[in-house]
Amino acid sequence: MRNTFSLIGLLATLFAVGCSTTKPATVEAPVVMEVRDLDTMTITPEANGVTDMQAEIEIPNERPVYRPAYFRTHDLLHTRLDLRFDWAKEQVIGKATLKLTPYFRPSAKLVLDAKGFEFKSIKMASGKELSYDYGGEKQQVTIALDRQYKRGEEYTIVIDYTAIPAESGGSAAITSDKGLFFINPRGEEGDKPRQIWTQGETENNSRWFPTIDKPNERTTQEMYVTVADEYETLSNGSLINQTKNADGTRTDYWKMDLPHAPYLFALIVGDFDIVEDQDWNGIPVNYYMEKGWKDHAKDIYPYTREMLSFFSDVTGVSYPWPKYSQVAVRDYVSGAMENTSAVIFGEFMHGTKRDLIDVETNEKIVAHEMFHHWFGDYVTCESWSNLTLNEGFANYSEYLWMEEKHGRDAADFHMLNERSGYFGSVNRGEPHELIWYDYDDKEDMFDAHSYNKGGAVLHMLRHYVGDDAFFTSLKHYLTENQYSAVEVDELRMAFEETTGEDLNWFFDQWFLKAGHPALSLDTDYADGKVTLTVEQTQETEHNVPAIFRIPVEVDIYTNGSTTPNRQIITVDQRKQTFTFDSPVKPDVVIFDPNHQLLAQFNYIKSAEELAAQFKAAPNLIDRYLVLQRLSTKEESDAKTQTLTAALKDPFHAVRGLAMRTISEPTPDQIALVRMLAEGDPHSAVRAAAIEMFAEVGGDNVKTVAESALNAEPYPVVAAGLQALVSVDPKAAAAAASQLESIENDDIAGALAELYAGLGDVSKLPYFEKRMNEVDGYGALNLMDGYRNLLAKGSPDQMAAGVAKLKSLGLDQGGSPWRRLAATKAINDIRESLKKAGAANPMIEQLKIMIDEIKAKETVSDLRQIYEGYGQ
Structure with missing residues (x-):
């Protein structure tokens, strides 16, 4: 699964500081963490006013929480x-035929997950009726089999049922757990x-068919799906045949001969155009496209066949x-979700x-879901505590793909973003372990630890053992x-057996312990010696190690050379100093030059x-972090020369950051910026x-702007x-009218800013049409412009607009971006009314609205942002 809302996590910090809608730069800022040196601390009973050491120690009365893998009895x-x-009723009318055998011990009782079902009958394949118990919260059905079965004895039961998927719960990655969703089921939504x-993960497929809904279960499958003949269906495995029925329906028969976990079962029904790509090694590759998008299939799902080859090779x-x-x-x-051979994405993927x-x-998302077909589908985590064995690998596949297709710079920039997340x-x-046995809820596993940290840890492991050993393992x-x-032990043993x-030291500190090192570094030079002092300053709460073992390189550059003197060291103390020979004072010392x-x-x-x-x-x-850190430095020749060089850097993110770092551009820099523009x-x-x-008022801004209006990329046009607007508002307004028909978030954001500035309330309908379609940062810009324009309208327009926003x-x-x-x-409307000073009943009404939104929100990062709203 790919959680595409991770940028909201980055925004949470931004919004905690100030509600700006400007795109934030990716920042991996140095952090100073104050800790007490545990190696030098001495605690005595007398120091705490007690004479009995046992009085200081709270002896637990309960065992630690441990979330085990599911105990398999069948x-x-x-x-x-x-x-x-x-x-019309949003119901599934189903018959499930399940073949099972006791896992080890003999059994006459079978427990299946079945959430929100109505059972018509449960029988043996022979037709014998079976008694069952289905009470309580209706999460499981307990079936009395016709006799006791021993390991190796197979039996088959047949269950006739109606499933009524019910909404409840969810997580930051999965905002509802119905399992099966009807979209516009009665045709009432235009x-x-x-x-x-x-959407089966984690254990929600048991809302539409009875099963053992656990990640350590595996089953082959057949699915006969009867739908109106106008619809296409998609499921796991191969479409064996389609049979037209006399009542105008059609039954599609899908078959998966290879065993996979029940949470990976998938079914999609809809009016799709099926775009067939060229087979890959005899395997069909296709794209189910919503009407209107079939001509853009390979742009929406880029490099699919190329990735299949790359990931197979790697x-x-x-x-x-x-x-x-x-x-x-x-x-x-x-x-997105990695259902075996039938990947589902959100509509955010659509685009020309x-x-x-x-x-x-x-x-990146195509790569992520595809790599799951090895790590997650082919080899599956046995419990949700081990989720990073699925998601960490899928996360790291994005790095591997960027490295393969776009080069090391692109891959490293991606990793920088992942670490920042x-x-x-x-x-x-609070930090927690990658292998997290004491989570409160399994949905909590879908976070920046399982994904981002998991991928970053694999990157470190690759660097430590080397590419050959890593991929062989x-x-x-x-x-x-x-x-x-x-x-996780099976992953460790694969690496140990290979290398x-x-x-154990690596897996213990990175997978089974929490947190990461916080390092305070200091260098000095005297008498032909470079000294490097490294102090680990991370706090040790929440199972964070006081001392990480860190094998790492150090590069020493001297005399303007681009070839370093590389030293290999191991940091394994809370504080330690390393000494290196150097005939001259270094130009710079770089700790961890591979930035792994x-x-x-x-x-x-x-x-x-x-x-x-x-x-x-x-x-x-x-190069990227240098620019971030130069932004805090006083102006100097060294800073100016570096920023000027950065404007010519081969990697786009460095050029972009250079422009954001320059405060007062020199004539040379302005000339370079014009070339970029x-x-x-x-x-x-x-x-x-x-x-x-445009901001610096360079010559011929209008010429540059008008040229951009004819460019192909929408961000450039916007x-x-x-x-x-800054040089010829009248010409901008004329150009804007030609752009309104374009459905693009960047264009919508630019139009929003223009129309809000003009105060033309006749443009409110444009905003209201786009509000239901815009996404990402474009949603923030569009709705910010909308609320500015509402302020210039009538009270009725304000009330109607606020209702739409609510x-x-x-x-x-x-x-989630639109909600945010x-x-x-x-x-912001409420804050503006408060600043106006006059008593206004709408201030309290808006607070009630905000509280209602807060109460309903399911994404934790959004809830954090909302904490400061409505105060």
Whole structure:
């Protein structure tokens, strides 16, 4: 599963500081953490005013919480489902035929997960009726079998039922747990297509068919799905045949011969165009496209066949499933889901080729879900406590793909963002172990630890053992554990059996302990010696180690050379000093020059040292972090020269950050910015350059802006429109009218800013149309413009607009970005009314609205942002 809402986690910190809608830069800032040195602390009873040491120690009265893997008493061998649907009642009418055998001990009782069912009958395959108990909260059905069965004895039961998926619960990654969702089931929502789709993870497929809904279960499957003949269906495995029925329906028969976990079962029904791609090694590859999108299938799902080849090669295991299908559905409650051979995405994936220029999100998510077909589907975590064995690998696949397709700089920049997401998560909450046995709720596992930290830890492991050993170990792990469930020890043993090294130390501190190192670094030079002092300052609460063992490199650059003197050290004390020979004072010393270590640093360098690092060090992260840290330095020649060089950097993010770091551009820098504004190959950089060029009032801003209006990438067009506003508002208004028909978030944001500035309330309908479609940062900009324009309208327009914002803020089926943007707009309106000073009953009404939105919100990061609203 891919949680596409991780950027909201980064925004939580931003909104805690100030409610700006400006896109934040990715920051991996040094953090200084005050800790007491545990190696030198001495605690005596007398120091605490007691004479009995036992009085200080609280002896627990309960065992620690431990979430074990499911205790398997029966093995589910095969599942056959016969399904029809009552769209009006949103019900599943099903018959499940299940083949099982006792797992080890003899048994005459079977317990199945079945949430919210009505049973018509439960029988043996022979037709004998079975008694069952289905009480309490109706989460499980307990069936008395016709006799006791022994291990190896197979039996088959047949269950006729009606399932009524009920909404409750959810998580930051999965905002509703119905399991099966009817979209516009009664055709009451205008042009929205009617669809059925499923979301099984974690244990929600048992809301539409009875099963043993646990990740350490595996079963083959058959599915007979009867739908109106106008609809297409998609499920796991292969479509064996389609049979038209006399009543105008059609029954599709899907078959999966290879065993997989029940949470990976999938079913999608809807009016789709099926776009067939070229087979990959004889395996069908296709895309189920909502009407109107079929011509954009390969832009929406880029590099699918190329990724199948790459991941097969890099793992040493050829893609193991019978097909690869991808579909985007409406109102999806997660980012994407790796259902075996039938991947589901949210509609945010949709876009034309022009929309998707320079957009890396789609390909990263395609990579993420595809890699799950090895790590998650082929080899599955045995319990949710071990979820990172699924999600950490899928997260790391994004790095592997970016490295393969776009180069090391692109991959490292992606890792920088992933680490920032993890650090932000820890700063907002408590760290916990990657293998987390004492979680409160299994849904809590879907966080920046299982995903971001999991991927970062694998990157460190790869660096430590080397590429050959890393990928050989992965092949060994996958081959030894194919079609089975695993826990972290099996991953460790695969690496140990490959390398011959005991790796308990690595897995213990990174998988079984919490947190990460916080390192305070200091360097000095005297008498031909470089000294490097490293102090681990991380706090040790929440099972965070006081001392991490850190094998790491140190690069020493001297005399302007770009070839370093590399030293290899192991940090394994709370505080220690290393000494290296150097005939001259270094230009700069770089700790962890490969930037593979998941740690936060307090390492102060001068502007001259930072300039030397930017010039000499080859890693993208060196260049990017240097610019971040130069932003805190006073103006100097070294800073100016570095920022000027950064405007010519080969990687787009460095060029973009350079523009954000420059406060007072020199003539040379302005000339470079104009060149970027006129033709940078990356749309985000060109757009930023147009904005900066307009701000500094460079010559011929109008020429640059008008040229941008004819560019292909929408961000460039939007930036051109905003620049034109600053020099020729009349021409900008004329250009804007030609852009209203374009359905693009960047264009919508630019138009919102223009219309709000003009105060033309006749444009409110434009905002209201786009509000239901816009996503991401564009939603923040659009709704900020909308609330500014509402303030210039009548009281009736204000009331109607606020009602629309409230509806979006409450819509848990819609985009979290739209909810955030709408709720922020309501809060900003309230703050404006409060600042006006006069008593206004709407202030209290808006507070009530905000409280209602807070109470309904399911995404934890949004709830954190909302804490400051309505005060």
